[in-house]
Amino acid sequence: MNNLFVILLVALSFGLLIVGHEFGHFIVAKMNGVKVDEFAIGMGPLVCKFKGKETMYSLRLLPIGGYVKMLGEYDDSDNEISEEDKKRAYIFKHPLRKISIILAGPVMNFILAFIIFWGLNIFEGYNSTIIGEVVDGSPAQNAGLEVGDEITALNSKKFLNWSDFVFELQNVKNKETINIKVLRNNQEMEFNINPEINGNSIIIGIKPKFIENAGFFESISNGFKETISEIKQVIGSLVYLITGKASFKDLGGPVTIFKVSGQAAKAGFAELMNFTAFLSVNLGIFNLIPFPALDGGAVIVNSIELITRKRIKQEILAKINYVGFTLLILLMIFVTLKDIFFPIV
Known part of the structure; x- marks a missing residue:
């Protein structure tokens, strides 16, 4: 371009x-x-x-x-x-x-x-909270998660959308074991996952199912959820910055x-x-x-x-x-x- x-x-x-x-x-x-x-x-x-x-x-x-x-x-x-x-x-x-x-x-x-x-x-569509791919040999596969599972909670905490789930995942306190609840065939199931740690990132080995051609009202609902999710994440990041859980090295200015x-x-x-x-x-x-x-x-x-x-x-x-x-x-x-x-x- x-x-x-x-x-x-x-x-x-x-x-x-x-x-x-x-x-x-x-x-x-x-x-x-x-x-x-x-x-x-x-x-x-x-x-x-x-x-x-x-x-x-x-x-x-x-x-x-x-x-x-x-x-x-x-x-x-x-x-x-x-x-x-x-x-x-x-x-x-x-x-x-x-x-x-x-x-x-x-x-x-x-x-x-x-x-x-x-x-x-x-x-364009959006990333749903339904699992679209489970990486072979990943912590998620070893724990028993499957394609089609809809994630409903992370360590008993609800979340708004996939972005919110990722944000909560990367900021869990206990990184040794993560509890995830899913809906599978309309039944709630619970899995304990031992994630991989790569630097500051937590990896469990799943990707979301991408929803194309979302309907008018579905798009309104998801647009609202994404806005609230972004507000929540920005406020959370500010709190982490103020409390010292995040570094000022990660603070970007006009050039960034x-x-x-x-x-x-x-x-x-x-x-x-x-x-x-x-x-x-x-x-x-x-x-x-x-x-x-x-x-x-x-x-x-x-x-x-x-x-x-x-x-x-x-x-x-x-x-x-x-x-x-x-x-x-x-x-x-x-x-x-x-x-x-x-x-x-």
């Missing part, structure tokens, strides 16, 4: 994530009667713009995000906002309305991931994401879309972290306002967000340098 075409596909993928996230903020702001002054894709210097009925839509040079600039978002002075504009100013809206606007961005990322997974299920996106694009449009859905979930969860300059931080601020019924001064919030944004930029620089000098792909 032509490298220029790959770069274009990756750019469109990133653009889809940004547009989806910011559109969530935009549409819910409109629903709550807030005037949106600018809808921007990208950050930094202006590349081009056009004026809508009341909103300026702009494309900016740096492809590191975007923003929705709302009337009165950072101003609360009576001298700065007229009485007429106060009706449509973000700052004067009820905290619950502001929280709904803030949460709409991450929620739209989850909805976007669902739509992508749903489409992939319809046009671009490399992996390029590899996915070369593998085909479906692979790129699958990775885009994964990134969309990551973006949604990352923005929900309760940290200044992120959506999660803004939710905390408005929750405090809701409880105390007092608005925090905007100049204080501006300083807190500035510090938060600076720390995020430093983190981005750190992981970018790590990507360059200690790549994981």
Whole structure:
């Protein structure tokens, strides 16, 4: 595949994530009667713009995000906002309305991931939890698992789909013996498996049955399960990272994401879309972290306002967000340098 075409596909993928996230903020702001002054894709210097009925839509040079600039978002002075504009100013809206606007961005990322997974299920199919192949001489075969068995539980834990099963399998605490429950001819059976350990990977020697031409409603169900599964896995990975069960060496930044996106694009449009859905979930969860300059931080601020019924001064919030944004930029620089000098792909 032509490298220029790959770069274009990756750019469109990133653009889809940004547009989806910011559109969530935009549409819910409109629903709550807030005037949106600018809808921007990208950050930094202006590349081009056009004026809508009341909103300026702009494309900016740096492809590191975007923003929705709302009337009165950072101003609360009576001298700065007229009485007429106060009706449509973000700052004067009820905290619950502001929280709904803030949460709409991450929620739209989850909805976007669902739509992508749903489409992939319809046009490409999906991996079921039915065993499609048992490797000869593998731990699974030695334990008695057979093709056609439907896996229902791992160490008594339920899971959503094949991806969720693999994630749970790779993170079991006791790696000496694994208990798997299956349905065989509508009867539940239980097997204890002694897996092979290859580095940090647990191998039992089975592959899933691939379901082609999934139906409309089946695709909706599986799209929903895949979205929830990705959310669960991303949160689980963050917990492992924070608790030290995972290494910061495995943390990828912009360079790694671009490399992996390029590899996915070369593998085909479906692979790129699958990775885009994964990134969309990551973006949604990352923005929900309760940290200044992120959506999660803004939710905390408005929750405090809701409880105390007092608005925090905007100049204080501006300083807190500035510090938060600076720390995020430093983190981005750190992981970018790590990507360059200690790549994981």
